[in-house]
Amino acid sequence: MAEHATEKVKAEAVQKIESFEVLPKLVVFDLDYTLWPFYCECRSKRETPSLYPHAKGILMALKQKGIDVAIASRSPTSDIANAFLNKLNLNSMFVAKEIFSSWTHKTDHFHRIHSTTGVPFSSMLFFDDENRNIQAVSKMGVTSILVGNGVNLGSLTEGLAQFARNWNASQKNKQKWLTDYSNKPNTSNHAP
Numbered sequence: 001m002a003e004h005a006t007e008k009v010k011a012e013a014v015q016k017i018e019s020f021e022v023l024p025k026l027v028v029f030d031l032d033y034t035l036w037p038f039y040c041e042c043r044s045k046r047e048t049p050s051l052y053p054h055a056k057g058i059l060m061a062l063k064q065k066g067i068d069v070a071i072a073s074r075s076p077t078s079d080i081a082n083a084f085l086n087k088l089n090l091n092s093m094f095v096a097k098e099i100f101s102s103w104t105h106k107t108d109h110f111h112r113i114h115s116t117t118g119v120p121f122s123s124m125l126f127f128d129d130e131n132r133n134i135q136a137v138s139k140m141g142v143t144s145i146l147v148g149n150g151v152n153l154g155s156l157t158e159g160l161a162q163f164a165r166n167w168n169a170s171q172k173n174k175q176k177w178l179t180d181y182s183n184k185p186n187t188s189n190h191a192p
């Protein structure tokens with residue numbers, strides 16, 4: 001994708017991010033059919049890959065707004081995935097990269113990402129194209145968004161909105177718990 005088009009997507013993504021009051025600390029992406037439109041196990045390391053059109057602008061916007069990004073991929077060919085991330089100049093962007101095949105639907109990947117970064121599951125947002133991964137990871141407390149045709153500005157907005165709803169719901173539950181179970185007036189309000 002041309003440089004100016006990526007800059008345009010980045011600017012739009014920054015605007016979207018700035019329109020939300022609560023934001024994730026970490027956004028985790030699948031690789032195959034989420035960041036790029038192929039299974040990397042079917043490709044050769046010698047090839048020059050390309051991302052979905054909005055992917056790079058979105059990654060750059062998140063970084064600019066101080067939101068960390070990470071990878072959770074069940075690809076059996078981490079060597080090809082890493083070679084492609086290098087060719088795309090993306091490797092230095094990620095605070096965690098978990099690329100390994102697993103029978104679990106990425107729950108192992110997320111436990112590792114949590115221990116590397118220290119970010120709680122409730123502060124993470126995840127994008128993936130496979131429903132079974134979305135189901136398993138959302139049960140851990142991660143806001144998880146199914147993408148249909150790669151990650152794009154639409155799915156970013158959907159993800160940020162869902163994250164904010166989940167966050168506000170959990171704050172309300174906390175508040176309710178404090179009201180129901182505390183005899184003292186609530187003086188320790190937990191700000192996000």
Ligand SMILES: [Mg+2]
Nearest residue numbers: 030032033129
């Ligand atoms: Mg995938």
